[in-house]
Amino acid sequence: MDERILEFAETHKTAQEAGLSGLYRFLSFSLDDEAIKKHEATLTHGWLYHTTREHLNDPHDLNFKINWPAIDDEPRISGYIEDLKLSIALSGVTKFPEGLTVGDLLTDEQYRNRFESELKAYYAKTRICCFTTSKTNPLFWAHYAQSSTGYCLRFKVGDSDKSIFSNTRKIHYSNEYPTLDFPIISSNAVSTMRPILRKSLDWIYEDEYRSFFSPSWPLLLGNNGHSLSLSNDEITDVYFGLNMGEAHKAKIVELVSKGPFKPEFWNSQLDDGDFQLRFNKY
DSSP states (O other): OOHHHHHHHHHTOBTTTTTOSEEEEEEOOOOOHHHHHHHHHHHTTOEEEOBOGGGSSOTTTTOOEEEOOOTTOHHHHHHHHHHHHHHHHHTTOOSOOSSOOHHHHHHOHHHHHHHHHHHHHHHHTOEEEEEBSOSOOHHHHHHTTTTTTSEEEEEEOOSOTTOTTTSOEEOEEESSOOEEESSSSSSOTHHHHGGGGEEEGGGGGGOOEEEEEOTTSSSOOSBOSSEEEOTTOOEEEEEEOTTOOHHHHHHHHHHHHTSSOOOEEEEEEEOSSSSOEEEEEO
16 A cells, blocks of 8 residues: 555544544534524534635645655656646646646746646635544633633544544644645545645644545535535534523524434533533533
């Protein structure tokens, strides 16, 4: 097997491979009509929204470096040419330009820029949903659940290959952007997945796993273009934030009651002796 695939599988284990039984997602909440529609889509209708790059918190997300081949690097040059052919074909051009030398392809900025621009456009279409491994992290409650006025969902990690959560993959934290080596798009999918699953070491406290897709990819889980279907997944628990109002909690319960999920509901409270949250049945 390709060494890159083996290394990718070890670095970016799925939640199931990591032995996790559940993943958590923190959300803010309000009684605004538009906000309610978004929560209703998940809790009532079973669609998990995946956002695009421009709406992620970190402006470095999905950035990458390209290892352009040297003039004597035959394997990478071959991969670069194959990638260029595929890139040009996907752009609608039916014939590869004639009369070009390897030197032209390596030194002419128009070909480099075209390839890099199309690769960036590819990532711009990728849709992402983020999860973590703990329901108690105070930074998550403060930021993603808007000063504990929101809530947290727990999703079961099962063993079905049709499950969103058995297929989520672990983020790798690093001080550098991932480097892409040729061939990138004409070989295996793991090469293009690296930028999706790499973040700065500053974010390591998040212990993040990601679900991701693009509507143009083959062999996808059920989706409507911007969300994946939760038809093969389960919301097991809903945790209400410490500062969430009773009317807001009641609305969440109402939305869930109209849908396919049967979670347990929990209130949160401060521990008497340390910096921990405790949860009691709602």
